[in-house]
Amino acid sequence: MGRNHGDSGKLLFTPGPLTTARATKEAMLRDLGSRDATFLEIVRRMRTKLLELAGVPKPGPYEVIFMQGSGTFGVESVISSVMPRNGRILVAINGAYGERIAKIATVSGIHVSELRYPENTPVREADVEAALREDPELDCVAVVHCETTTGLVNPVENIGQVVKASGNCFMVDAMSSFAVLPLELEAAGIDFLVTSSNKCFEGVPGFSVIFARREALLSTEGRARTVSLDLHAQWRGLESTGQFRFTPPTHAMLAMERALTAYEAEGGTSGRRGRYEANHAALMHGMHKLGFRPYLDPVYQSCIITTFYYPEHPRFSFKAFYEMLSDQGFVIYPGKLTHANCFRIGTVGQVFPKDVEDLLNAIESTLAAMGVEMNPS
Ligand SMILES: *Cc1c(COP(=O)(O)O)cnc(C)c1O
Secondary structure (H helix, E strand, C coil): CCCCCCCCCCEECCCCCCCCCHHHHHCCCCCCCCCCHHHHHHHHHHHHHHHHHCCCCCCCCEEEEEEECCHHHHHHHHHHHHCCCCCEEEEEECCHHHHHHHHHHHHCCCEEEEEECCCCCCCCHHHHHHHHHHCCCCCEEEEECEECCCCEECCHHHHHHHHHHHCCEEEEECCCCCCCCCCCCCCCCCCEEEEECCCCCCCCCCEEEEEEEHHHHHCCCCCCCCCCCCHHHHHHHHHHCCCCCCCCCHHHHHHHHHHHHHHHHCCHHHHHHHHHHHHHHHHHHHHHHHCCCECCCHHHECCCEEEEECCCCCCCCHHHHHHHHHHCCEECEECCCCCCCEEEEECCCCCCHHHHHHHHHHHHHHHHHHCCCCCCC
């Protein structure tokens, strides 16, 4: 039986929602009204804190906006609020999340140009540069930082340089990487960056966090294609009254405040990355020993989530493997690749190298129970 993690039952080796600290869950044992002075103060403090953590403290060129909903709502808010009426967007795609950005733009009635790569290949800045040269009518370039589909990291800083040089708007989905993989907003020329409460900050699901270059944000007024996801209006609301325009995720905000305290106590970006890297190293070592093959070239691999090929054995069934691990208290993640049979293991959230060891032991005994023999190295 796996470790019973507080009252959460199972350890989540997924990319989010993640295993959260007990204190983070306990912070939610409080009801606050949306106009309650305590709540407004928490929102204000968190906005200040997040700009500091992103390396762009006030008064700097960036603003931070909370948007209700999961991370996708944040991406949709940016795309549908920022793009000009007959705008054209270039979306670099090497996984399901890049694909999702293109879909959001299409549904929003925006002209989409796609720059496609296989799922194991990072986006190249030279290709972005060429695409920008070919289509001078482009307004915006969108890219995913860590493609959670595989765990691959795209070279956002380099891409940002060529986007900035072209005068285009640059939008980054840094959902699964922000707060852990280093990224300097200003140096990378980022106009809009989206992350969420329930990824590397280790809060609970409920809202996304959007960093926006103020100048770029101000120029988008009146462009929104929806009411609820109107980024500029949301920012105006937070600035003028300190309130969300519609019911705020009060409990998720309380959890986030607590999670940010823990994040700082752990040493911020480098501290948390250190733990995730230790988790990831333990996982790679153990999976290699068991005979599993990773999907990505290690050069492109992040410490966030790792994709492994299914064992080539007739008795292996992912469904049975998943369920047997889950029964032991370990939740892993199915694959999302279009061309290969893989599964994924996340190494983020309140999990530690010892938990990874426990997972590896459970994987070993589960394979034995299934009668799956590997070629251990
Ligand atoms: C998690 C994630 C999202 C958002 O997914 P939701 O299910 O809406 O939270 C978007 N992009 C990436 C890269 C992600 O990892």
